[in-house]
Amino acid sequence: MQKYLKELVEISGISGKEEKVMQFIKKNIQDKVDSVSVDNVGNLIAFKKGNDSSKKIMFAAHMDEVGLMVTKIYDDGTLGVAQVGGVDPRVLKAQRLKINDEIVAILNSTPIHLDHNLTAVTGYDSIKAYAGFKNKDEAKLKVKIGDMVTFDVKYYENNEYAVCKAFDDRCGCSAMMDLIDFFDSESKKPFYDTYFAFVVQEETGLRGSGVAGFSIQPDVAVILEGTTAGDNPELEKTSWATHLGDGAVLTFMHSGVVLDKRIFEYLVETSKKNNIKHQFKMRTAGGTDAARLTRTVDGIPCAVISTPCRYIHSANSIINKNDYNSVVELIKIISVEGRILK
């Protein structure tokens, strides 16, 4: 387990620029599934035939991560940026970034010793990226408008925790890859025909999953996510969304949809029966591709299973690897026993 997690989170791939993530996944799964294809918007869809072809299960995780994009090259060679997905400008100050996965840049605004207004938030209007260019002309040789900007961080782990960017949602991608490896190494087949959809552009508005769902038309979709923890020690427990170490997160409702009751209850019961550590998502804000997939074709019943991420949507989010393992254990059981569709 977690064979691919480190590499996956270190790859740069904001919404719309998931190519490298896609290639990495494709390379590692194509010999282990019955077919792999890339659709018109860039979703990577792998298919594994089941013992029973009367029904279809779709697992889905999004390949994109939140990040920035170059919007302007100023005369002095500095760069204006905009967020791609939800990046609060407060997590950006003094961060080290990479433009197009190669040029190192830092992000700053007014020097801190001159910034006397301690309560004001520095917004994107006054944030600039410095990549060592002397002027506009020099910058234009290396950078153009629309270039991808991502956090420049390395994966670190100890026995229990891991730190990096992009656990949202490379955790989900990684879990699906682990599941594919499980079937491959045990020479097993899933119960029902199974589709693994690695989708694009979730962070900018659930864009890839809808078309993947349209072409697959599954009987059920299981969305694998990295989700908000919000369990910082300084916060009261009653405002936590999830808690690191408490297991796989099962969601009953989030922004835009109430998840299918029958499937939610099946997940709770299955986790209990198999002693898989699990918890409930304790806030309803925020959404996943489930909101889009439930509204796709004539309705796709959905479930959401997540790994909690503390400091999500920042350069350094933290997961508990045991939570991730619980997610993988649960989806193994789901796909082997097929009861999700009964």
Place this chain on the structure above:
Amino acid sequence: MKELIKNITEIYSPSGREDEVRNFIISQIKDYVDDYKIDKIGNLIAFKKGRSGKTILFDAHMDEIGLVITHITDKGFYKVEAVGGVDPQTLIGCRVQFKNRTGVLGVEGETMEDLKNNSKNLSFENLFLDLGFSCRTQAEEFAPIGTFGTYTACFADLGDRIVSKAMDDRVACAVLIESIRNMKDSLNNIIYAFTVQEEVGLVGSSVAGFNYDIDMAVAVDVTAAGDTPKALKRISMELGKGPCIKIKDAASVSDISVVNKLKQAAQANMIPFQFEVLLFGGTNAASYQRTKSGIPSGTISITTRYVHSPNEMVSMDDVKNTVKLVAALSNTEI
């Protein structure tokens, strides 16, 4: 029909938990429709055959706004969040129910100043739910995280005016039930879509029409009233002036052909009506417009005071005329 509205509004079925209201509706219509089915996400779709070869879909959503439990405290209190658009202001002083057990909500505040500020700025952050338990174990056993609740039912008959929770949109479900039972035969094929999860974002209606060829879709829903003291002065809907033919709200502009057909049907059958422009809000018509290659869509609204509160008020005259308008459109050539 008052009895029907009382019964259907007293059912506890918030978004995503529509089983009970769906079963009730099936029991009311099954002997009067040609066929019905429940789709993959829980919409109830009923069919009545017509002669014209054209198909009209009428939609009413089955769900109501509600609350869901998100945390449990050591002392057996709960934190809750909204299912759909619940204004925290409506929760103070009213009763709610979770699994038929009565609950009340209180405001946090550790100093007088906190209490004053929290009461002024009510939010789910500073409210808690009390179901009368004294420890976490009891509370968790009865209602684990993810348990849904609603306002407590309290129907009142004021003559022409009636008051209840969940008029939005059970009054429209009642309208469709009544029109199904009254209508001997119909010119057009009719699909009645009793949809799920409107309140959390038009979920059911996004897929309810997908498997059918539909020539016209009409959502039946409630709309705000502008006839109370110092009400929003730019909206004109009034109780008792007939069903509203919606021109526009924040989510859709009604297809002009649907508006014209509704107007024609109302005039031909001497049914009073009013036009509606709502400055905010939206109905399931918005999602039928976006279904497949697009369905000409509109909305018939029932003017409702105090929408999204435990005490939504409608006029029985409007309700009965809405039943007539649904029947009239069913028998209008489109």
